[in-house]
Amino acid sequence: MTEIILFSLFALTAVTCALGVVFHKNPVHCALLLVAVLLSLAGLFIMLHAQFIAALQVIVYAGAIMVLFLFVLMLLNVRRHEDVLTPGAAKGFGFLFALIVFVELLWVALSPGGGEQGSVGAPAALPQEFGSPAAIGRILYTTWLYPFEITSILLLVAVVGAVLLARRKFVG
Amino acid sequence: MSTIAVPLAAYQILAGALFTIGVVGVLVRRSALIVFMSIELMLNAVNLSFVAFSRQHGSMDGHIFVFFVMAVAAAEVAIGLAILIAIFRKRETANVDDVHLLKG
Numbered sequence: 001m002t003e004i005i006l007f008s009l010f011a012l013t014a015v016t017c018a019l020g021v022v023f024h025k026n027p028v029h030c031a032l033l034l035v036a037v038l039l040s041l042a043g044l045f046i047m048l049h050a051q052f053i054a055a056l057q058v059i060v061y062a063g064a065i066m067v068l069f070l071f072v073l074m075l076l077n078v079r080r081h082e083d084v085l086t087p088g089a090a091k092g093f094g095f096l097f098a099l100i101v102f103v104e105l106l107w108v109a110l111s112p113g114g115g116e117q118g119s120v121g122a123p124a125a126l127p128q129e130f131g132s133p134a135a136i137g138r139i140l141y142t143t144w145l146y147p148f149e150i151t152s153i154l155l156l157v158a159v160v161g162a163v164l165l166a167r168r169k170f171v172g
Numbered sequence: 173m174s175t176i177a178v179p180l181a182a183y184q185i186l187a188g189a190l191f192t193i194g195v196v197g198v199l200v201r202r203s204a205l206i207v208f209m210s211i212e213l214m215l216n217a218v219n220l221s222f223v224a225f226s227r228q229h230g231s232m233d234g235h236i237f238v239f240f241v242m243a244v245a246a247a248e249v250a251i252g253l254a255i256l257i258a259i260f261r262k263r264e265t266a267n268v269d270d271v272h273l274l275k276g
Contacts, residue, residue, distance in 0.1 A: 003178055019193060030205075090199075136235055161251050
């Protein structure tokens with residue numbers, strides 16, 4: 001019962017704040033509402049026994065990435081536009097396509113189970129250490145070692161690219 | 173662990189709703205910064221879906237995927253915001269409708 005109440009609370013917060021992110025006029029408020037969405041998702045991750053991912057969500061997303069957003073927001077100091085949404089037919093088409101996407105996703109989520117099992121059964125029994133940093137580290141450094149190393153190269157490329165792009169003058 | 177009270181479909185519907193809100197943001201907002209935030213929203217909806225399926229199947233591979241998605245999101249934000257700053261320096265705008273140099 002408490003689980004249902006907590007889920008409803010987090011889900012409602014997430015959806016409300018997400019709508020705020022998309023439709024609020026002030027970009028700083030949008031960024032803060034996005035932090036609220038990320039934090040309520042971290043709560044949902046804990047309910048799903050993903051403690052380590054929840055901690056990462058708070059530290060990396062709500063901490064580092066959002067600070068980056070706010071920093072750029074303050075740096076650019078974008079003047080307020082009169083019309084927040086893109087004008088004309090593009091807006092209508094945007095809402096239409098989003099509605100189509102939502103109906104498709106609902107259909108997939110509610111369709112009575114594809115595959116061989118026929119329907120979604122009870123959730124599997126969890127091992128003792130499910131979602132703990134130790135267990136995640138163990139499979140990250142064995143099964144997923146190569147993707148992990150490739151990710152480090154990706155981050156290096158991102159760092160070099162960001163430094164090059166943000167320099168005051170391009171060379172040549 | 174007793175039976176789970178919240179079914180998997182509830183998490184999937186929530187993830188779908190958040191993803192759709194992100195799609196709306198990308199399609200209808202003019203400010204490039206808000207478009208970036210909407211992309212983060214979509215990535216997070218997918219993360220929620222991964223973690224919910226991970227719980228359902230009792231396998232931690234979904235958690236690893238979320239880890240990688242976060243790394244890619246961090247890289248994407250760093251590059252994207254750098255591009256945004258470069259555009260803002262040249263053209264004094266952060267509006268996606270004003271950047272149409274390739275239109276011909």
